[in-house]
Amino acid sequence: MDPQTALVLAIQLIALFSIAGALLLYLLCKVRSTQTRISGPQNGTILITSVDTALGLQLATHLANRGCRVFAGMKDAIDSLPAKLLKNWMKMRESSEVPIQGSIVPMQLDVTREDILREAVDAMGAHMNASERGITAVINTAGTLFRGRVENQDVQQWETMLKTNILGSLRVAKAFIGLLKPTRGRLIYLGAGNRGDGLVAFTASKVAVESCADELRKELQPYGVSVVKLDTNGVPAESLYRAPIPYNISPDCDGAPTQYSAEVLTASALQVIEHALFDLRPHERYELAVPNSKFHLTLPCRSSFRFKTDIAGVQKV
Structure with a gap:
């Protein structure tokens, strides 16, 4: 094998091993990330102070x-x-x-x-x-x-x-x-x-x-x-720390507000x-770093109860 062919072959092998190593490192990081996170509904007892x-x-x-x-x-x-x-x-x-x-x-x-x-x-x-x-x-x-x-x-x-x-x-x-x-x-x-x-x-x-x-x-x-x-x-x-904002006063609920809105998380x-x-x-530390959305809660008046949000994926009823 002439020197030029050997050099080309060596470069190809180095590139191949580099790609394989990068892929292996990616898979290891992926497995580690999967092992350190829990998906799906979680059970636990949590206190929210306010x-x-x-x-x-x-x-x-x-x-x-x-x-x-x-x-x-x-x-x-x-x-x-x-x-x-x-x-x-x-x-x-x-x-x-x-x-x-x-x-x-x-x-x-x-x-x-x-x-x-x-x-x-x-x-x-x-x-x-x-x-x-x-x-x-x-x-x-x-x-x-x-x-x-x-x-x-x-x-x-x-x-x-x-x-x-x-x-x-x-x-x-x-x-x-x-x-x-x-x-x-x-x-x-x-x-x-x-x-x-x-x-x-x-x-x-x-x-x-x-x-x-x-x-x-x-x-x-x-x-x-x-x-x-x-x-x-x-x-x-x-x-x-903003409180919910009441609105939509309904006479069917004895004059009590039936809806509340507030800016909260996506x-x-x-x-x-x-x-x-x-x-x-x-x-x-975890970074929220997302824009906030409008969150609407509706108290039941007679038999109706509505829950609205303008962000897809947030709880809906």
């Missing part, structure tokens, strides 16, 4: 549809709008042809009050079976936002954001770590996300929450508890949150 927000409401109904038992925290678990929405949503789903496998348990919860947090822990324990050791995850959706330039804002607004966003996050960890340790569960916080004009104090509070999450991760690592941050870039800051963002909850090896 469904007084539209975001919390959407997460509660979505996860219940996925087969989870959801403890839905709210400041008024009886007469508030979220309490009525969830009560009627569960009633409607239970009477449908294919009832959901999960459930929603409304409960009083306020992250600014340790006494109520202690009562919430006791209430959750009362709903658990004797064989249950703890809960799967806590998603802290509680928080407060006031937009405004520093020179124009009231100092009391700063104090409220610091008290709710920072101290509230720490109180949540303190109250529910005991329920996460037995299951090696997850504590999930909303990150700083979008930073815009008039959000100096709010952003400072959320950056502090992220720092708290990083330090909590180190502290809880020996117990197997994962602390996860959700990057909320792509979601307007106000949407994180189906893609909900899948990201599912990965944060159920990946076998969770990342420290």
Whole structure:
């Protein structure tokens, strides 16, 4: 074999081995990704610290549809709008042809009050079976936002954001770590996300929450508890803590509003949150990075109940 032919053959063999190696590496990465993620409906017990927000409401109904038992925290678990929405949503789903496998348990919860947090822990324990050791995850959706330039804002607004966003996050960890340790569960916080004009104090509070999450991760690592941050870039800051907006007052329902709308997450963002909850090896941070959508809930009036969304793939009835 002449030298030129040998050189061509060597180059061809190198190219062939390179292609084979790249293909093998791709397959290994694919297998590893498959092994670290769980697909399909998930079972678990999850606490959402505030469904007084539209975001919390959407997460509660979505996860219940996925087969989870959801403890839905709210400041008024009886007469508030979220309490009525969830009560009627569960009633409607239970009477449908294919009832959901999960459930929603409304409960009083306020992250600014340790006494109520202690009562919430006791209430959750009362709903658990004797064989249950703890809960799967806590998603802290509680928080407060006031937009405004520093020179124009009231100092009391700063104090409220610091008290709710920072101290509230720490109180949540303190109250529910005991329920996460037995299951090696997850504590999930909303990150700083979008930073815009008039959000100096709010952003400072959320950056502090992220720092708290990083330090909590180190502290809880020996117990197997994962602390996860959700990057909320792509979601307007106000949407994180905005309450549902009532509209369409109906005389057939004694003048009560029959529809509520709010800006919440898309189906893609909900899948990201599912990965944060159920990946076998969770990342420290997950990026939502998707535009928000319109989410409409309709309370039943007589025999009607409608559930609408303008994003394909999100729950529909």
